Amino acid sequence: MADKPNSESHFILFQMHIQHQPYYRPIGKEIEVFTHCYENKLAVLLKGPTGTGKTRFVEHMAHRLDVPLITVACHEETSAIDLTGRYILKGAETIWQDGPLTTAVRNGSIIYLDEIAEARPDVIVAIHSLTDHRRHLFLDKVPEEVPAANSFMLVASYNPGYQRGFKELKPSTRQRFVSLAFKYPDEKLEREIVESESGIEQADAKRLVGIANKIRNLNELGLMETVSTRLVVDAAKLIHSGLPKRLSVEVGMIQPLTDDDETLAALKDLADLMI
Numbered sequence: 001m002a003d004k005p006n007s008e009s010h011f012i013l014f015q016m017h018i019q020h021q022p023y024y025r026p027i028g029k030e031i032e033v034f035t036h037c038y039e040n041k042l043a044v045l046l047k048g049p050t051g052t053g054k055t056r057f058v059e060h061m062a063h064r065l066d067v068p069l070i071t072v073a074c075h076e077e078t079s080a081i082d083l084t085g086r087y088i089l090k091g092a093e094t095i096w097q098d099g100p101l102t103t104a105v106r107n108g109s110i111i112y113l114d115e116i117a118e119a120r121p122d123v124i125v126a127i128h129s130l131t132d133h134r135r136h137l138f139l140d141k142v143p144e145e146v147p148a149a150n151s152f153m154l155v156a157s158y159n160p161g162y163q164r165g166f167k168e169l170k171p172s173t174r175q176r177f178v179s180l181a182f183k184y185p186d187e188k189l190e191r192e193i194v195e196s197e198s199g200i201e202q203a204d205a206k207r208l209v210g211i212a213n214k215i216r217n218l219n220e221l222g223l224m225e226t227v228s229t230r231l232v233v234d235a236a237k238l239i240h241s242g243l244p245k246r247l248s249v250e251v252g253m254i255q256p257l258t259d260d261d262e263t264l265a266a267l268k269d270l271a272d273l274m275i
Helices: 030-039 054-065 080-084 100-107 121-130 187-198 202-216 229-240 245-257 261-274
Strands: 012-016 044-047 069-073 085-090 093-098 110-114 136-139 144-147 153-158 178-181
Touching: 030 044, 030 054, 030 178, 044 054, 054 069, 054 110, 054 153, 069 100, 080 085, 080 100, 080 121, 093 100, 100 110, 100 121, 100 136, 100 144, 121 136, 187 202, 187 229, 202 229, 202 245, 202 261, 229 245, 245 261
Parallel strands: 044 153, 044 178, 069 110, 110 153
Antiparallel strands: 012 069, 085 093, 136 144
16 A cells, blocks of 8 residues: 655655556566566656556556565656655654655665656756666765665656656766666557456447547647646546546546647547547
């Protein structure tokens, strides 16, 4: 079960031991690559658009390898201190409290830094010694040098399309990771995923995936993010639970994409024709 986020820190933290293997359909050799990276103690970077299964993949692999998983949802306020730890007052004493990264290093967990490019630059500096042969974490405040437990693994993700021109990972940082590229699955596989995740009928899954692919190819709309597989599954779940199909597509797949009324109207007309 996930721990509650630490309200004193500028990050969202989830720690869990995956009890049941999350459903995941591979689109290539990512399971094989990840397993070899774990065995060789290499850091992994997952690259790809939102909703292409990066987080689900990490959860699947944590269960497969039987290693506890710590997930940190990074954002612009996430700092190295948030990850490594800080001194806190406990009664009349000042004591050191490990952050999620230090906890993972000591205990041998997989730590997943989701959207690492959003974090402050000092986060990248903090993880440098964990992404090469040293596999040590340096705690300047203590001071202490913490060797990584044998089962420790560092995994990070970012969205190159969204980050381009805004917050990009430096080439020197990317080269510290083995990289896996995630993309939307082909139409047949995506239909299978939608059916399995939602219980929807095959014909309805085919229509939803068709709508998603049509919207993904509408480059002229200038959407910052397009329809993810996650959104298709959400709409499918709504349909399966009895919500009308067109309404399910509107609130599950279209409304999350934009707030522009004209764009919403065009997308809704397109979806209505196809559903």
